[in-house]
Amino acid sequence: MEQVRIPFENLVATLTSCLIKQGFEQDRAIRCATLFAQADRDGVYSHGVNRFFLFLDFIKKGFVIPQNEPELIAQIGMMERYDGRSGPGNLNAEFAMDRAIELAKSFGMSAVTLMNTNHWMRAGNFGWQAADAHCIGICFTNTISNMPTWGGSEPKLGNNPLVIAIPRSSGHVVLDMAMSQFAYGKMEIAKKKGEQLPFDGGFDSNGNLTKSPEDILFSHLALPTGMWKGAGLSLMLDILVTVLSGGNSTMEVGKDGIEKGLSQVFICFDPVKLNLTEWMESKIDSIIADLKSSSVFEDKSVRYPGEQVLQIRESNLKSGIPINTELWDKLLTLSTS
Template structure:
């Protein structure tokens, strides 16, 4: 049996906060520790501690600047454009979401464009923040080229599209409805997980060397040959999200991002809608009725399993493979042990 370590929420948060405090100001360290801890307790392990060493490595490479701060470039009643200035992606995203929510509270709807940022870690977290403020959140990001366009040559070449994740969050009391998906059939975090477990993907999620669909996770991960959801439809959605991200932020496209080393200078969009502004108190009875309709038809709605996982982990804690926790400790200069 693989050696593991068990953390309760406060234990994991405090351990990560201690490690991050060596590199960030107090408030920023706490915010980042919260994002990593939330991902683990929500069961999104592909975007939790497994990404921590990579996050620290990108700081050491100079791709993320821990001392940089986001800067507002333009501001109006219902929109804002922000230059992330390569500050940590999660902090840039939270800064953007906070402004989108605050503007939506006054205007009903607000759009915030963020350019020159980096990986935002687990985007569903930002939808949770918006839902707590009774706001719908629609947000997306472009990425490095990591997905093959459906119309590309049948022999594997260089990926040209980003899998450009999008998140839609809808308030629903303490159980928000959150759809968090990449434009690829599987996120690269999930592909990596299957590859490390020496398991095939449950369905084809990319292309083999000869251009045929495959469920060989290791091969897809190695050559960045993920396939789009819905084939040509996912390719089209990826392109549209990339174009919108570039024009709404004044930032870079997937192709332009590819000119840099690593995932730097990506573009993100955050749209917040104040439900109370539209519906007032009627909203919660309406969403409860709509959820009841889904449950009556035995339809699994986005976020349902996440809520069950979170409830379980809040009671029992999370079990972290020891090698993952050791990798977290080894990625920081001052190691601390649980």
């Protein structure tokens, strides 16, 4: 696919124009556009502008309501529960992590929940947001059901992404993982290329583990990461977001086949308020240094979570964000029409 390289600010401005035309107020359009552009800037191309037209489609269908902001339902000490009121998922999530950061700075730790929210697009954004604010951030969401539980022959679990972010002056450590071994987007790409997955990525319709993206896309039975273990963890994350937010569980999200009305949790620790700064930086640095010092099998290398993001970000900020040419033309047309 042909690509153009677009300067980050240019990408944000173009997306902002598109969003304003969809009824976004300017401030919210800028923030929403920035969150989309950050995904591409950081190399998470599956959840940046590649999702933008689907996002606009959800607005047209009334599933995402541009002007709706989260509404406080309950506040108990360091925990706040919000109704996301079907607002844009990324703006709602950014708001929620901001509140979690503020509460952690007052109380030491905090939790903020969202019910009735939408897909937050790139999960990692909200981890980087916490780490940029010098906080430890943990957040997770449920999704529509897209994986079987262990032994099951139909999707019953969401791939429920989990983010854990640790601030560090020489580069935050940020894990951004869904509970499926491979993303459906990755499997689509492998299928188009006629390639097999490098490891088993799901079940075929007979319940056999397979590396064939075609078979998995047909069965819709993506493999939970770590098999029974990821299946268990996915279920627990769904129960946690549902119980803590009072919102929908994966089974309720999926009832009409559309991924909306999600539940999310944002947990934050402020190392300053909790007096952890004396050792924090040096301990993390030594853990990362030890990991990076690992002997490796030939032609392999080791990375810490988030390391590659910084490398890609630097490169993309320098050379421009790579965008599919056709998609970029569509964005330009929409932003100026």
